Amino acid sequence: MIARRLSDIPVKVEGDASKTGSTTGTVGGGLIAILREITEMLERLARYDESAAIDLRSLPFSPSDYQSLRESLGTGEVEITLNVDGISRVRETGFAGVWWVEHRSPDDELLAVLLEITNIPEIVVTNRDEVARSANRLRDRLSIHTAGGNIQ
C-alpha cells in the first residue's frame, strides 16, 4: 500500500480501548498514579481550599492512556467554551472540582491541556480590574447616548 497521507502510515497504538471495545480492561500504572494524585489534590481542595493543576501534555501518555483517563473521570454538569484568542474549553468531569481544560490557538492548534483541581478555573473568573474598567466604559457610552446631558 502506498501511504499518501500521514494517517496512512501504519503506526500501531497498543491497548487502544476504542478498538478492543473495553473500557474496564487493564488500567495502566500511569493512570492509577495520576488518579491517586488527583484524589490527593481533591482532598487538599476540600480541606484547605488549595487549588492545583496537572499539565497533561507533560505526562508520557499514549493516546489510549488519555482516553482511559477521560473515561475514568467521566463528564460532569458544566461545559464552558471561551472565545479567548482561539477557543478554550473548560469541562467539569464527573468528579466535582476536577476540570478538564483545553486551550487552542486561533488556528485550532492545541496549546495546553490541563486538569485543574479547583472550584472554578481561573480563566473563567472575571478579573476585578476589568470589572472596574467595564463600569467606566459603560458610563462613557451612557454619556454619549444622553443627548446634551451629563448623567453624573
Next chain:
Amino acid sequence: MTTAKRLETIEDVLTANGVSRRTFLKFCISTASFMALAPSMSTVIAKELLKARRPSVIYLSFQECTGCLESLTRSYTPSVENMIFNMVSLDYDDTLMAAAGKQSEEALDTVIKENYGHYMMVVDGAVPLGNGGVYNTQGGKSAVQILTDSAKGAAAIVCVGTCSSFGGIPLAHPNPTGAVPVSDIITDKPIINVSGCPPIPAVITSTLVHYVTLGVPALDAHHRPLAFFGNTIHDRCYRRPFFDEGKFAKTFDDEGARNGWCLYELGCKGPTTYNACATTKWNEGTSFPIESGHPCLGCSEPNFWDRNGSFYAPLAAGLISSVAPIGEAAGAGAAAGVGTAALSRLRNRAKVRQRATEKQTSKEE
C-alpha cells in the same frame, strides 16, 4: 520621549492595547506548558509579567539573512507570538525601526545610556573578525566594535539563530571573513543561545518571556534552553518506530520513502540534533521537515553546514558515538542503520570519517 505618558509596566501596555486578562492568562498558561514548567508557574509568570517593567531590548543584526527576524515577526499565530512586542520595549532594531542613518545610531546610543546595566541584547548573525572586522560595518563601525560597545551595559544577551549562537553559515568552510559566534567575543555576560536556522518562533518568544519573568532558563552545554533543546529530533520523531524496526528509505522515491519510513540513510541528522521541531513543529504546527519527507539538516547544532560531510550522507556510527550527550538507544539504533547501509555507502562513509578526523584534528589544534 515626546509621548505624554510612557507605558512603563507590561500591565499598562496590555490595558492600552485592549488585551483582555483572559487572553493574557491563556498566553501565560501556554508558555508554561510549552516550557514544560509546572502548571502553577503560569500564575507566577502572569503575576511577574504584569508588574514587570518592560525591559528595553536592543536587537543587533550582523552577518545574517534576516530569516530569524522573519521567523519571529511572521509567525502564523500573531496574537500569541506578537504579544512579546507588548512585553518588551524594542528600542533599537535597524531592520524594523523607522529611523535610519545618523538618527538610528543616535537612538542606539541613547538606549544604552538610559538603560545601562538593564537592557537585554538580542543578537542575530555571526561576527567577522578577519581583517580587523571590515567585512561587516554599520555607520562606520565594525560589527565587533558595535557588539563589544553595546554588550558592556547589557544585563544578558540572547543569541537568536545558529549564526550568532555558533557562527552558522558565515563560519562554514572556508570562512573567508573569519566569522565567530557572539560567545567567542563576549565572555562576561549571561548568554542564552536560541539556535536554529531559523529558530522556531515560539521558542524565541518563550525564552524571552522566561527571561523577563523568571530569569535565565536552565541551559544545556551549548547554552541553549533545556526546555526546547533537551531532546534530539530523533528522540521525539514520529518515524522512530521505523528506525527501531530497521525500515529505511534508501532513495527519495522508493517504497520506503512512500511508506514514510525512517530517513536515516538519506542523511537525517535527527539523532545528533537537539531542537523542538518534532514536538512544536512549524507553520501553525502543521509539520516539520521529516514530516514533509526530508531529512533533518541539523540546523540547530554547531558547525551544521560542514559537520557531516553532506546533508545527504548518513551519520556514521563513529560520529554518533563521538557526540557526548546522545541517548543510548539512539546510538545503538544508528549503528544498526549503518549496518544496513554499509555496502552501498562504504566509500561515502570513509569520506565522512576522514572529514570528521580532520575536524577533530583542527579542533585540537
